[in-house]
Amino acid sequence: MTNNIKDQQDILAKLNIHQLNPMQEEAISVIETTTNTVLLSPTGSGKTLAFLLPLINSLSLDCKDIQALILVPSRELAIQIEQVARDMGSGFKVNAVYGGRPMSKDKIEIKHEPAILIGTPGRVADHFRSERFSLTSIKTLVLDEFDKSLEVGFEQEMKEIIGQLSGVNKRILTSATQGVKIPEFVRLDHPTMINYLNDDKKSKLTIKMVLSPSSNKLQTLLDLLMHLGNQQGIVFCNLRDSIDLVSRFLEKNKISHTCFSGAMEQKDRERSLITFRNGTSQVLIATDLAARGIDIPELNYIIHYELPNALEEFTHRNGRTARVNAKGTAYILKWEKEFLPEFIGQIKAEDISKKSPLKPQYWETLFISGGRKDKISKGDIAGLFFKEGGLNKDQLGTIELKQDCAFVAVPLSLSATLVDKLNNSRLKKKKVRISIL
Secondary structure, X not given: XXXXXXXXXXXXHHOOOOOOOHHHHHHHHHXXXXXXXXXXXXXXXXXXXXXXXXXXXXOOOOXXXXXXXXXXXXXXXHHHHHHHHHHHOOOOOEEEEOOOOOHHHHHHHOOOOOOEEEEOHHHHHHHHHOOOOOOOOOOEEEEXXXXXXXXXXXXXXXXXXXXXXXXOOEEEEEEOOOOOOOOHHHOOOOOEEEEOOOOOOOOOEEEEEEEEOOOOOHHHHHHHHHHHOOOOEEEEOOOHHHHHHHXXXXXXXXXXXXXXXXXXXXXXXXXXXXXXXXOOOOEEEEOHHHOOOOOOOOEOEEEEOOOOOOHHHHHHHHOOEOOOOOOEEEEEEEEOOOOOOOOOOOOOEOOOOOOOOOOOOOEEEEEEOOOHHHOOOHHHHHHHHHHOOOOOHHHOOOEEEOOOOEEEEEEHHHHHXXXXXXXXXXXXXXXXOEEEO
């Protein structure tokens, strides 16, 4: 932990946020003055900042142990919250631990205990069993997307973890789902409820139906993507095999895309999201794992390639577009003879015969073999690509900096030349490998 502790206004300025939304303002006020809080708000409404700001404000400068524990249902959400907390630049150490990466990495990162520990219940329980850190100073417990943690089978681990936290005096539960039962082991006595799920503001989501003349919807999907042009969106599938099928078809038709499912290695899932965020990939083909708890940009549309099995899945998928104040469209691909679930209702079929200009892929992603632990900053990387690579400001895309590596979006047409020029360059004191991802 550094001594450069920032207050809320400093943090918001660093994040380039000029004003909090009403949900965040209410949540901060309630969390700061209340023992137990349940925050219900749609995906993408800013819940992470709503609980991190009062949490950071409650931390003690004098304590060298973990003071706050945030449990999350997925690795992606752990990584996302860790990144937000670091971007806030509060001055307090933050670490995320999760399955799918070596335990040795966790041990190195938490050797000096963070003030805030974020993790999936399975991995946090492993650390608790091995007694790798003191639990006595953990005063704040956050269960983010707690219903999802229960849904994916973490109840036993959560029960085990919470049972050992005798010093907790503040509990915060968040969800994007209405009416979820809170288990007794959470010990949430008389919570204050903040509910923005039934906000009076009219939803800006439009739902449209696209009919497929065949039970094989691949050609109809391609027609829809050609109709939409170069907009980014998610194509939701129910099965991993369907993702493979769609991916092969889009690759054959030269639609830039990436895939995301629980069958993939964690490293590959992270890299899929990176290429989608930076614009290298136009389409993300995903299971419901991508319906919430991942960090991706505002989307203009999502496509239900396969119909969801339940209303909750339908709602969470749709929540990936028309977020906060933006408009968005959810497209339902339906074979003419396919049964439509009651929760979707009857929707008039959309004409997608008109095609939009489809520009070729512009961005490519480069991998750099150095990161934060090497004292490398985004400024160092930008400087290398400007000075040695000869790029101008418009040719340098998103830079994502990780603990031990980094990813940079550059024009596809220049990517091979940049690798030839910059591979084995020095960043700070480290010689780094640079390659196309």
